[in-house]
Amino acid sequence: MAVLTPSEALLEKAGKLIDRAIAAGADQADAVVVRHRSTSVSVRNGQVENTNSAEADDFSLRVFVGQRVGSVSAGEGADEDALAARAVAMARVSPEDPYAGLADKEYLATDWPDLDLFDATEPGADALTETAREMEEVALGVEGVSASVGAGASSGMAGLVLATSHGFAGAYQRSGFSRSVAVIAGEGTRMERDYDFDSRVFYDDLDPAAQLGRMAGERAARRVNPRRLSTASDITVVFDPRVARGLIGHLVGAINGAAVARKSTFLRDSLGKSVATPALTLRDDPRVRRGSASRPFDGEGVAAAPLTMIEDGILQQWYLASPTARELGLTTNGRASRGAGGATPSPTNVRIAPGEVTPEEMIRSVGTGLYVTELIGQGVNLLTGEYSRGASGFWIEDGEIAYPVSEVTIASNLRHMFAHMILADDIDPKYAIAAPTIAVEGMTLAGD
Missing domain, CATH: 3.30.2290.10 (PmbA/TldD superfamily)
Structure with missing residues (x-):
């Protein structure tokens, strides 16, 4: 036997x-x-x-x-x-x-x-x-x-x-x-x-x-003796890849079919429309070898295949599982995760097509702005797109990292942020969300 x-x-x-x-x-x-x-x-x-x-x-x-x-x-x-x-x-x-x-x-x-x-x-x-x-x-x-x-x-x-x-x-x-x-x-x-x-x-x-x-030691040492900043508008904020992954995560959450069905996303009426800069193409690939979010089939047994979710800034499709797809009058695209209560849509390996500039070239082109390495708080509303987070990082002056800063708040609206992103070329594919350094123009900074 x-x-x-x-x-x-x-x-x-x-x-x-x-x-x-x-x-x-x-x-x-x-x-x-x-x-x-x-x-x-x-x-x-x-x-x-x-x-x-x-x-x-x-x-x-x-x-x-x-x-x-x-x-x-x-x-x-x-x-x-x-x-x-x-x-x-x-x-x-x-x-x-x-x-x-x-x-x-x-x-x-x-x-x-x-x-x-x-x-x-x-x-x-x-x-x-x-x-x-x-x-x-x-x-x-x-x-x-x-x-x-x-x-x-x-x-x-x-x-x-x-x-x-x-x-x-x-x-x-x-x-x-x-x-x-x-x-x-x-x-x-x-x-x-x-x-x-x-x-x-x-x-x-x-x-x-x-x-x-x-x-870890060098990062901590660089942050010693941070300064406070004065409140300012129309600031360019550069997101380090560690926090840029979270920014792309908000975009992924906003195009989840479950949020669309609940009418809890500000992008619910945006299928086939521009939702981001034309420079942004977002693919979801469950078949990445050794990928941290790879899977050969989804939580309903549906065949897994790569999908282009956003192409040149245009939203192509939602993340869907069978129940959500039926509710929206669509068919599943193999993105179900299975929990004890049923099947819900979820992403796999998210890949952002890289930009054409290095992070160093991006910082030089910014001139003056804020380079964010850490975000604090949960001030993101996917229903309205309002975005407000505590931040720390480094001030950019004359195109160079000048000095550490802390205890500031950055604010905008995700619709504006997605439309005004500039992407660097430093994609690290080891993470479930592979995002580069991202600059966002026209944000508000609240400080002293």
Whole structure:
């Protein structure tokens, strides 16, 4: 008798859950198993503060009785018959949902490529501890650094097993490794904090611990003795890639079909229209090899394929899962994420086409402005597009980084910001959102 792999065994169990659900009275059903395994270590001043290890397989069964939906979740070892009966009973007393149902069978993936998403390396708690200590030690050795906030390293994997009553069965797993360190530079009321981190699918792709520590220390040291700025309008703000990714994340959130259906995005009437500078093209690609957000199929089993979401500033499509697509009178484009409650749209690997200037050339062309390295607060309203965030970074003067600044607020409207972006060429594809340095003209700065 052949021995089943862990994924095959979970797929078999998911199939049995579906069979029991149909026997209990469901018209359709799907079963998901989300796998988690992780080990993490954090240190401060060379001493281990926390060591955590976790492992779980969480089952979720979703059933459809007509247009009524019921979902239940359980851990390993749950009574399958009881789980199925409970899900069907819940569905029968639920309100009807006209958009409920599995993805249309014609869109299901029948095969998929190997995206090279799993590294079996297990560094272990001792190796993670040594990595964290090395990052911290190197960071503390940078001139001007006065204290450690802490350092950490982790390894783990996450997997998805999905089976449906209309014939889909698939599984994949993705490994993940990360390192981070944060330190303080300066003394007393002039202390400033900064950090560096890295996260990769493959262990050997991580930035060296010493490099991360040195960068964190140098960033913190550069921020010592910041100045305040006077309130001004029509300022050019340059977003460092670390914060530019968040800016592009707001754009991605604004073109999510779920937000469109809820009428909670300021771009809800913008399909086929200009939503950004003509220099901006945004692609979403779930098939990036070793990509941090790659997946061979989506949370409904729909085939994954690259999409151009915005081309030359023109919005081409929304992020869609089947229920959202039905509500909007469209068809899914394979961007469903599956949670215990159902399928909702979400991005995969977001890639911005690079600009034609280097970050240095961009800063020189700005002349006078603000280079932002950190944002504070949640002052972004996707319903109206209003944007107001606390910021710190560096003042740009005569085309050069002049001195550190802090305790300022930058404000504008996202519609204006997207239309007035200038993109640099420094794309780093290792992140789920790969955004370059971005300059935005015509923002307001609130200071003293």
